[in-house]
Amino acid sequence: MNQTKGWEWELKPHKKWFQLELSEIKNYSGLLQSFIRRELIAGYQQTVMGVFWLVLQPLFTTLFYVLVFSRIVKVSTDGTPPLLFYMSGSIIWSFFSDCLSSCMYCFIHNAHIFNKVYFPRIIAPLSMVSTHAVRFFIQFLFFVLIYLYYFICGTVHPSLYLLFLPFTLILVAALALGIGLILSIFMAKYRDIEQIMNFVLRFLMFVTPVVYPASIIPKTYQMWFWLNPLTPLIETFRSAFFSTPIFNTSYIFISIITVVAILFIALVVFKRNEIKVMDTL
Amino acid sequence: MSEKVIQAENISKYYQLGVIGSGTLKKDMQKWWSESVLHRNQPNTEQDANSKHHIWALRDINFEINKGESIGFVGKNGSGKSTLLKIISRIILPTTGAIRGNGRVASLLEVGTGFHPELSGRENIILNGQILGMKKSEVIQKFDEIVDFSGVERFIDTPVKRYSSGMYVRLAFAVAAHLNTDILIVDEVLAVGDAEFQKKCLGKMKEVSKEDGKTILFVSHNLQAVRNLCNRAIYLENGQLIGNGKPDAIISDYLTKEKVEALEQEYENSNSAPGNQFIRIKSVRLIPQYVNELNIIDIRTPMLFQFECWNLDNQIKNDRLSVSIELYSLTGECIFKVMSPVIDVQQGIISGSVHIPGNFLNNGYYYISISFLDKKGTSIFDFPASVAVDIADYRENASSFDNWIGAIRPQFEVNLDFIKYNLESA
Numbered sequence: 001m002n003q004t005k006g007w008e009w010e011l012k013p014h015k016k017w018f019q020l021e022l023s024e025i026k027n028y029s030g031l032l033q034s035f036i037r038r039e040l041i042a043g044y045q046q047t048v049m050g051v052f053w054l055v056l057q058p059l060f061t062t063l064f065y066v067l068v069f070s071r072i073v074k075v076s077t078d079g080t081p082p083l084l085f086y087m088s089g090s091i092i093w094s095f096f097s098d099c100l101s102s103c104m105y106c107f108i109h110n111a112h113i114f115n116k117v118y119f120p121r122i123i124a125p126l127s128m129v130s131t132h133a134v135r136f137f138i139q140f141l142f143f144v145l146i147y148l149y150y151f152i153c154g155t156v157h158p159s160l161y162l163l164f165l166p167f168t169l170i171l172v173a174a175l176a177l178g179i180g181l182i183l184s185i186f187m188a189k190y191r192d193i194e195q196i197m198n199f200v201l202r203f204l205m206f207v208t209p210v211v212y213p214a215s216i217i218p219k220t221y222q223m224w225f226w227l228n229p230l231t232p233l234i235e236t237f238r239s240a241f242f243s244t245p246i247f248n249t250s251y252i253f254i255s256i257i258t259v260v261a262i263l264f265i266a267l268v269v270f271k272r273n274e275i276k277v278m279d280t281l
Numbered sequence: 282m283s284e285k286v287i288q289a290e291n292i293s294k295y296y297q298l299g300v301i302g303s304g305t306l307k308k309d310m311q312k313w314w315s316e317s318v319l320h321r322n323q324p325n326t327e328q329d330a331n332s333k334h335h336i337w338a339l340r341d342i343n344f345e346i347n348k349g350e351s352i353g354f355v356g357k358n359g360s361g362k363s364t365l366l367k368i369i370s371r372i373i374l375p376t377t378g379a380i381r382g383n384g385r386v387a388s389l390l391e392v393g394t395g396f397h398p399e400l401s402g403r404e405n406i407i408l409n410g411q412i413l414g415m416k417k418s419e420v421i422q423k424f425d426e427i428v429d430f431s432g433v434e435r436f437i438d439t440p441v442k443r444y445s446s447g448m449y450v451r452l453a454f455a456v457a458a459h460l461n462t463d464i465l466i467v468d469e470v471l472a473v474g475d476a477e478f479q480k481k482c483l484g485k486m487k488e489v490s491k492e493d494g495k496t497i498l499f500v501s502h503n504l505q506a507v508r509n510l511c512n513r514a515i516y517l518e519n520g521q522l523i524g525n526g527k528p529d530a531i532i533s534d535y536l537t538k539e540k541v542e543a544l545e546q547e548y549e550n551s552n553s554a555p556g557n558q559f560i561r562i563k564s565v566r567l568i569p570q571y572v573n574e575l576n577i578i579d580i581r582t583p584m585l586f587q588f589e590c591w592n593l594d595n596q597i598k599n600d601r602l603s604v605s606i607e608l609y610s611l612t613g614e615c616i617f618k619v620m621s622p623v624i625d626v627q628q629g630i631i632s633g634s635v636h637i638p639g640n641f642l643n644n645g646y647y648y649i650s651i652s653f654l655d656k657k658g659t660s661i662f663d664f665p666a667s668v669a670v671d672i673a674d675y676r677e678n679a680s681s682f683d684n685w686i687g688a689i690r691p692q693f694e695v696n697l698d699f700i701k702y703n704l705e706s707a
Binding site for chain 2: 006007008009010011012013014030031033034035037038041042045112113114115116117118119189275276278279
């Protein structure tokens with residue numbers, strides 16, 4: 001029955017575990033670029049403000065946080081200017097949650113395309129993450145602009161963690177992609193995930209130091225708090241710009257291992273099921 | 282022997298019917314446990330298949346396709362044609378079996394997949410081409426050809442949401458027609474667009490398969506197209522492959538099985554009947570006047586073709602209308618065309634009939650189409666293939682049963698004389 005020889009491709013009811021075919025992504029890199037382009041162009045057509053929405057959104061969110069958490073609730077920001085503090089938290093968080101939710105809906109939103117053409121399905125979530133990365137980058141530049149003002153005034157100064165910055169952001173994206181890929185597979189069949197995630201994402205935002213610094217967490221909860229892989233990533237980002245001390249650097253390594261493990265599992269699960277889920281979509 | 286490009290081995294596809302919802306989680310866990318952990322294959326599928334909640338969309342399909350072939354898939358709706366094409370296109374997985382192939386596959390299960398309404402025609406051509414599996418450089422290289430084929434040059438920088446549906450389809454098909462892949466899968470996309478554009482598309486496909494040696498897999502209800510384009514046809518019925526061979530043989534086999542429904546069509550509701558705002562078909566009927574005891578339509582059988590239709594238009598009172606009735610052979614050649622006189626009509630029911638004598642048509646498959654023409658002779662509504670009929674051969678004291686050639690088979694009297702003449706006595 002071994003007739004596989006002499007054929008370029010073979011399709012069978014079940015895929016082997018760990019058959020990631022990552023090299024396929026390279027063949028479709030052109031499509032990936034076009035998808036990113038499409039998202040970026042189409043997203044702001046027929047809007048008066050256009051790309052300015054990209055910076056206005058985090059700006060409004062930040063101002064809102066400043067008003068609520070800094071002025072009304074009076075949460076500490078570890079001596080960092082509240083505007084910078086909340087902005088850093090909000091742009092990273094929205095990067096993470098946007099990536100996660102768009103990956104999660106990958107099969108549902110692309111059902112019409114997936115039902116008609118084949119290409120490695122991973123291209124769709126990858127394009128979403130890349131699109132959000134571009135958006136994040138623009139927001140980040142805006143953040144740097146405001147940061148420079150405070151820097152010149154002498155209120156803040158950066159630390160050596162700045163060198164890890166790109167790495168930190170890649171990890172945030174990888175974590176969102178990993179969780180998103182796993183959820184997308186389940187979501188194709190069980191729409192309950194959507195309802196659960198509505199709640200989980202909100203919960204996650206409040207157990208991650210987005211609107212408060214990690215230092216205000218009571219000692220007894222510190223360990224659990226830092227095991228959240230996002231916590232060390234956001235804290236590293238802040239430490240890079242504001243030189244705030246990091247509780248314990250070993251948590252950064254735990255975070256890296258967690259992210260890599262989640263991403264690997266996600267790729268295996270996704271690749272094995274990417275075609276199979278079409279029957280239940 | 283020519284090179285094989287696709288091999289399907291025992292392909293089956295199994296679908297769960299009904300709502301996927303509560304209770305599926307538990308079942309899925311059990312299934313996952315036995316399949317992936319205990320490595321038991323296909324638990325209960327045989328037993329499940331008998332239940333009303335499951336259906337085999339395809340069952341043990343085997344075939345091979347050689348390089349450069351054009352294969353037409355025929356079969357009724359729901360016979361599994363599209364499921365099979367989806368499996369070959371890697372969109373869904375088979376439940377059992379394996380499919381192997383050589384070369385890049387592009388599937389055209391729909392035109393304009395991934396078209397984004399906000400993007401311009403130019404950007405959509407590139408995006409769509411890439412979704413269909415072309416490289417960006419390939420699309421750019423063929424860009425002018427594509428735009429030319431589509432005939433929408435003027436609007437190429439306008440977002441496609443402002444396109445008319447015809448322009449949209451033209452542009453989408455133009456991209457598809459210029460796909461440069463080894464295997465092209467086309468599913469019923471020609472059902473869109475006007476007749477001339479369809480012809481252009483078919484021509485393009487023929488060109489691609491003949492000149493570039495591409496392999497084409499083609500699903501269509503347009504048997505004419507299958508016959509013209511394909512060198513082989515595969516006939517599916519209820520998910521099973523029941524015919525694989527020359528298109529002529531397969532198509533007449535297909536029509537033989539479908540013929541029961543083809544002798545008449547009747548519609549009760551003038552809103553849903555075939556037609557348009559002017560004319561709706563009420564009924565079409567071919568009534569054979571059997572001459573034999575077996576009630577088989579053979580070449581001797583006279584037939585009466587009757588039709589009734591609603592004339593819905595009350596705007597053009599006392600308008601004049603005529604009807605043209607054409608009889609086509611299976612190969613699409615018009616055997617004859619007859620015209621009714623022009624009559625005055627108002628809103629109401631128009632009926633008519635034409636008598637086709639026996640001993641006139643040759644054996645084979647025929648279909649009749651009706652066109653309604655206004656006073657200027659322009660067509661208001663065409664109803665192609667209204668009825669179809671299989672005329673059996675009949676020969677008295679036949680000595681051979683080879684195919685009787687000729688478009689028609691009239692029984693003109695042929696005279697034959699003989700004069701005895703002795704050559705040697707001269």
